[in-house]
Amino acid sequence: MIKACIIGATGYAGAELVRILSLHPETEITAITSQSYAGQPFWEVYPHLYKYIDLTCEEMDLSKLIAGADVIFMALPHGHAMPVAKEALSYNKKIIDLGADFRIDDSQVYEEWYKVKHTAVELLPEAVYGLPEINREKIKQARVLANPGCYPTSVVLGLAPLLDRGLIEADSIIIDSKSGVSGAGRGVSLNTHYSEVNENIKAYNVGVHRHTPEIEQELSKISGQKITISFTPHLTPMIRGILSTIYGKLKPGAAEFDLRQLYREFYKNEPFIRVLPEGMLPKTKAVTGSNHCDISIVKDDRTGRVVVLSAIDNLIKGAAGQAVQNMNLMYNLHETTGLEFPGIYP
The missing domain is CATH 3.30.360.10 (Dihydrodipicolinate Reductase; domain 2)
Structure with a gap:
């Protein structure tokens, strides 16, 4: 089983990630973090997941979170994923960033558009842009995965x-x-x-x-x-x-x-x-x-x-679903694993 930690799990994209991974046959969610809801059961924040997830939202204890996981999903505002990524890679873990910190190849362009100093410039050359239909083979080898914007x-x-x-x-x-x-x-x-x-x-x-x-x-x-x-x-x-x-x-x-x-x-x-x-x-x-x-x-x-x-769907193919698709490729699973469902209608 792939052990996954989700940092920033109580935003909309993070919650979709929890929902999808809670049903993923090859993944175990080891921890979820939330600055706003630390100490609360996740299902109290998102009642639709009652009986599907029994984890409690944790504060950020980075070394503990990283040690217990194989892959770290980061669903954080721009600028906040860089220190997490550097720490996770020092433990030889894989990271999937749902934010913008590793999508732009040029740090100066990133800083111009996002008005934040890029503090992990050394990781940009190995960051892979996670659009499977275009970069599938690169994604399979990635340690730093930049999940595309919606x-x-x-x-x-x-x-x-x-x-x-x-x-x-x-x-x-x-x-x-x-x-x-x-x-x-x-x-x-x-x-x-x-x-x-x-x-x-x-x-x-x-x-x-x-x-x-x-x-x-x-x-x-x-x-x-x-x-x-x-x-x-x-x-x-x-x-x-x-x-x-x-x-x-x-x-x-x-x-x-x-x-x-x-x-x-x-x-x-x-x-x-x-x-x-x-x-x-x-x-x-x-x-x-x-x-x-x-x-x-x-x-x-x-x-x-x-x-x-x-x-x-901006929260699935535009965020959490694509992140899981990328994880599947990074761990040599069939990329549709945990994602083979049609939309809901009406």
């Missing part, structure tokens, strides 16, 4: 086949993404107050969202050239889900390709990618509660553009 997951999976084949203009990509409020976390905020969110939809962080450099970095790696995007996220009056609508200008001759077949071929062996049939478009309700990413692609012959739509 928006980047939906965008990179949506664009990878086109960029891999060089079918769209690199400077033409526009991304319009819409997210449920759980993406903002469990902390109390006026922006996610019911009266502010209900019957409302709004853009935020236009052109300056912190996931922008992560998206550009990964798209540039796939395409082999520098990609600069226009990215606008929106907050919608729903709890879970991300729908990304992505626009790009097709290169001359690209219109002759059967783009849907290109996507089917690119993702033919991917258990969690569903390329939808013609006439069927992704919707967040269809992936809620699952580790799937639904993708559809539409050629707009009139404008010469392509429109890619992708949908994920």
Whole structure:
């Protein structure tokens, strides 16, 4: 059995991680930590897990937590995973960071966008970006796993086949993404107050969202050239889900390709990618509660553009489910282990 410790377990992503791992046939949760709920049984914080998890939330006793685990999941605000990672690696343990601290290759870019000093720069060269559909073989060898952000997951999976084949203009990509409020976390905020969110939809962080450099970095790696995007996220009056609508200008001759077949071929062996049939478009309700990413692609012959739509559950494929998928690969398990469930509907 893989012994797993979850640091920061009472945020929404951490709670989903506890839920998934509590049912995982090859994993034992050894400890869960929470700054806000130390001393409380986890099921008191999240009653839906009563009788599924009997652990009590602990304060951070790092050496004790690390000693009792094989893999350390960190679901912490940016800046807080670095000291934990260095300590865990000194014990030769594996780490999976659900935050942003190891996603950006360049520490200066990280510091510019996140306004936090990077104190584990020496670990960045070995950090593996944990998007299994793109980096599967590297993930299998990883000690430091950077779990992707939710928006980047939906965008990179949506664009990878086109960029891999060089079918769209690199400077033409526009991304319009819409997210449920759980993406903002469990902390109390006026922006996610019911009266502010209900019957409302709004853009935020236009052109300056912190996931922008992560998206550009990964798209540039796939395409082999520098990609600069226009990215606008929106907050919608729903709890879970991300729908990304992505626009790009097709290169001359690209219109002759059967783009849907290109996507089917690119993702033919991917258990969690569903390329939808013609006439069927992704919707967040269809992936809620699952580790799937639904993708559809539409050629707009009139404008010469392509429109890619992708949908994920931001807390599962966009966070906890993908983290478990990565753990499975790191420990030579079938990557679908503990994740073979459809979404919930309605």
